[in-house]
Amino acid sequence: MSPVDAAATNVGAGNWKGLGMWAWLLFRIAGIVLVLYLFAHIGVISSARWSSRHTLNSAFTLFDHPLFVLLDLLLVWAVLFHALNGVRILLMDFGLGIHRHKAVFVVCMAVAVVSLGFFALKAFSYIAAHHAGGLGGLI
Numbered sequence: 001m002s003p004v005d006a007a008a009t010n011v012g013a014g015n016w017k018g019l020g021m022w023a024w025l026l027f028r029i030a031g032i033v034l035v036l037y038l039f040a041h042i043g044v045i046s047s048a049r050w051s052s053r054h055t056l057n058s059a060f061t062l063f064d065h066p067l068f069v070l071l072d073l074l075l076v077w078a079v080l081f082h083a084l085n086g087v088r089i090l091l092m093d094f095g096l097g098i099h100r101h102k103a104v105f106v107v108c109m110a111v112a113v114v115s116l117g118f119f120a121l122k123a124f125s126y127i128a129a130h131h132a133g134g135l136g137g138l139i
Contacts, residue, residue, distance in 0.1 A: 019102055023085055030082040037075055066127045076119045077112075084108040 048056045062068065088108045091097050097104040 019105060023088075023105055026081060027085045027089075030078040030085075033075070033078040034082060037078075064130070066131055069123050069127055073116075073120055073123045077116055080112040080115050081109075084112050 044059055047059070085105075085108060088097075088101075088104050091104060092101060
């Protein structure tokens with residue numbers, strides 16, 4: 001393959017120009033974030049068995065902090081990106097949209113951005129309503 005052909009097809013180690021390669025990388029990162037969250041979630045909920053009700057209530061009060069609300073927003077991003085990119089990959093596996101895979105990716109990510117915007121609006125309105133300092137109370 002000539003250098004011109006390799007550049008045109010975006011093939012080669014270290015060639016991170018293609019949209020598909022970034023989608024692949026972010027898909028893996030979102031998957032790792034979701035697995036780590038799953039273990040953290042199971043750990044926190046399971047701690048209710050080993051500790052008092054007061055300890056669990058303290059943890060839930062901590063999770064009400066604006067920083068944790070923003071981390072929940074990051075979790076929503078990971079779920080949306082991973083799920084919608086997974087749908088895109090399934091469509092490719094079934095042979096649908098192969099020739100327009102970039103357009104399918106853009107549509108999936110547009111749905112993710114609109115959905116994330118809805119969740120962000122809810123998260124910021126929750127922070128504003130329940131925390132007098134708003135986002136200033138992050139630290």
